[in-house]
Amino acid sequence: MNPTDTSPRAQVIARLLHPRSIAVVGASADLAKINGRPLKHLIDKGFGGRILPVNPKYREIAGLACFADIASLPDGVDMAVVAVPAREVVASVEALGARGVPAAVVFSSGFGEMGEAGRALEQRLADTARRAGVLLCGPNCLGFINAFENVYATFSQYADGETGPGPIAFVTQSGAFGTAIAALVRQRGLGLGYFINTGNEADLQFAELMLAVVEDPRIRVAAGYLEGLTDGDGLVRLAQRCRELGKPLVLTKVGRMASGARAAASHTGALAVEDAVFDAVIRQHGVLRARNEEQMLDMLEALAQPRVCEGFGLGIATQSGGAGVMMADRAEEVGLAVPELSAATQQRLAAVMPAFGAAGNPVDVTGQFVARPELLRESVVTLLDDPQVHMGIVWLQLMTAHVDKLVGIFEEIQARTTKPFFVCWVAAPAAALQRLRALGIVVYGAGERAVEAAAALARHHAGRRRPPQALERSAPAAAPAGAADHQGMLPSVQAAAWLQAAGVPMAPVVLAHDADAAVAAWRYFGAPVALKVESPDIAHKTEVGGVLLRLDDEAAVRAGVATLRANAARHAPQARIDGVLVQPMAAGHVELVVGVQRDPVFGMVVMVGSGGVLVEVLKDVAFRRAPFGVDEGLAMLAELRMGAVLDGVRGQPAVDRRAIAQLLADLSRWAAATPRLAELDLNPVRIGADGPVAVDCVMVLRDPPA
Incomplete structure (x- = not known):
């Protein structure tokens, strides 16, 4: 208790x-x-x-x-x-x-x-x-x-x-x-x-x-198997308490590929399937997820041993060069580093290695260690002494005739080191497994399994070192007139004004009821404009031909208004048309989508991903439970496959990741304080030299469930 x-x-x-x-x-x-x-x-x-x-x-x-x-x-x-x-x-x-x-x-x-x-x-x-x-x-x-x-x-x-x-x-x-x-x-x-x-x-x-x-x-370790979840708040409290106690929590949840997609006005709602949100929220709170029962056991074995992993550097010693390359590849895929060893470490290794071995990382000790046990013992001890190596894996196979000798070697390595190390013994004799585990030495039967368990250990200890995120909720910005009891999609101008008041950078927008008003707005902005159809019945404007870009003369604006109305009549004949939105073209060479979805289990969930019209096709997105801080926003951006685009490609400059993370954090706090918000899409959010600015908004309000 x-x-x-x-x-x-x-x-x-x-x-x-x-x-x-x-x-x-x-x-x-x-x-x-x-x-x-x-x-x-x-x-x-x-x-x-x-x-x-x-x-x-x-x-x-x-x-x-x-x-x-x-x-x-x-x-x-x-x-x-x-x-x-x-x-x-x-x-x-x-x-x-x-x-x-x-x-x-x-x-x-x-x-x-x-x-x-x-x-x-x-x-x-x-x-x-x-x-x-x-x-x-x-x-x-x-x-x-x-x-x-x-x-x-x-x-x-x-x-x-x-x-x-x-x-x-x-x-x-x-x-x-x-x-x-x-x-x-x-x-x-x-x-x-x-x-x-x-x-x-x-x-x-x-x-x-x-x-x-x-x-x-x-x-020391908590493990759970889930088939469904209704108490999201309870799971988050559990994760937070496990973190306070320094005890890892490993969960296996089935139903990973169930679509769970809801009918939604926003891209966020369509993409926020049950498992994607579950996975993101538990990661946000330091919970480790295992794909199946065997991976859960691998993680538990690694996490139950008492040694602390101080970083993500993995040292590998093998009896086979091929096995070393395979494990190094998997290590990179799961977020571990296989660092180059220091000159001092390489000199120490060279002094004990056979001439045909490899003194890099992975270290290939070859089969000579059977005749000269000190090769394996000294190589692994030296490898674990390197300051860039935070844990080690030793790979070998068979060796049925040498169980006593090898168990003795691993016992000596254990006595002479303080960093965690795992033994990967392929086709190991049962007696070897039993004796090593009795000594408290973690042992696996396959290289990739050992690497994945090492990654879980590194992530757990990294999470313990990270200070907890502040979870304060902002005071909600005053709702615009009519929003207090509005059900469904809020008019874009009202939604943009509400978000702007909450600190979310929004592009200027004017609602024009006819072509004359649209021309007047274009003259007021004094720059090329975008025209967008405005309707409570059309969530995704591009799907009905409802967006025109870079219009910069009166004739083009007037023709654009007529085109938008004609396209809406053709593609959505039952839709109510409130007018045309006029916006100055926003600068920025990177497009993101940012959104919020009220999840039935976890409450308000924020999404960021690759923006534009292909967001639901690319599905390059990251989720977090609101509210959260800037560091969590940065972690979301780090998960995106488009990360290289944020850092600048093909001559384009890098964008300010921290400014985007600040937008995500501010939005998360506002969303957490706005219980009537059901869905929100800002797509695209354009990012340029002056930071991010949202140029299109779909906001859906509904009374929260009792």
Whole structure:
């Protein structure tokens, strides 16, 4: 439990996870059944508290006194396991509340996962639990294990084997797949301190339970498996707390390629698919994402070891030059550097290397180290001593006849170094893996996997060194007249004025109702102008031929007004036309799109990307949850593939990245303080010598959901 959270709910979660007495409602004398297995595990694993079976069929089970009903339970029961048919669960939870039992794990299925009727029953269960004052884990869950205190409130197969406590807390929404991951963790000898399956999450959700267990000082790493998410704020709070504690959080979430695209007026809305936003928000808050269960385990193995990585420099020592090149390539792809070694390091290497080896980085020690073990030992120690190398990987293969010698070498390297290093041993003998892991040495079976795990370790420690971003919200700029209750697309002139007042640089714009007014606006600006059709029914003007550029005489402006009206009549005959927007042509040789979307899980999300008409085709975009600061804006720009364009290409000057990042940060704070904003597109935002300026705006207002 978070020591700063003394709320009644937090105290009940603590009693759930650290109980001194457990009732098993629906307990069976057949310890192989689902409702008998938790009794078996609690007894066999040595739970030190009271175990209280409840079932009117028995007077005792496995030597334990059995209670006829919940009302007969003694005072002070901390939590209950509910293992009865779905139709009996609501009454059981109601009885638990009446008896003063504050929390329950509900194994029973037959709820939301079963369709409309099941969802109605689940809602009834949640309402009953709330009225009765009982916190629920589940229903339709495997329960949980607190291995530190031998609490086995579960029927999971994982509990059948050795479940000694370890430094990892694992919370999963999936029972079967979560059990498989837990078994793989055990296979690698890592150890779970907590295993929790949240099931249908009728009450307690993933983030709330993980928040409770990461507070345990025995936990060094948190891992989670997600299939869906509704509590974005809870996940962000979890990530922030993990960062405060210095504990990495690794998540695997399925559904990466699901489109999730919403019908949206803005490019931002069309591009802000569920997974893209999830990925960006967790990265923003220092969470590591694994593609699958094997990569999650690779990351956990790297992150559970205690050594700190002080940078992104990777040193590679190999038995094969080809393997070294492959790993160096992958290192560059995942954001690591494979630095050139200092002259002093190269001299030290040359003194021990065979003449046909390579003393650069990667270091190729060749197969000679079998005859001369000091080659590998001294090469790796020297490599890790280089100031530009922050961690190392040693690659070798087979060597079945030399396990003792190699394990001894790695043990010596471990004793003589302080930087993290991993062993990549391809086709390693099982005894070698077991002995290295017993020494606390991280070992992988493939080079790219080792590199990806090293990158995760480097990113985690880099995130710990970065000061937290200020998350203040600006006072919202005063809404223009009519915006307070406006629904849908706000007129462009009003939207631009609102954004300008909020500090977002906007190009001047005038609404002309006829050709005479458009000519007057052109004369007022005294420069070439753009004309754009203005309609509450046309979000993307270029798609209906609704934009004309660089008009600089009266005849061209008058003809342009007629052309825009004709194009709109042809391509969008039902659209209401309010007039024509007149703007002076904005300077700038780089175009970006900047936008905001109200995400149903995370709230206001800001996007930046390659601008222009092909934004949805190129999809070169980055997202962040609002609000955020300038440094986060700079990080967004660094993610874009068009980064080289910002730095100047083909004779064009570089643009001021910080000015763009300031626009993003200012916009994020304003958006976070403007709850009626649903969508916003600034496309394009032109960037030139004077910084960024937005020249087109689509703003959609809607009342936020209750």
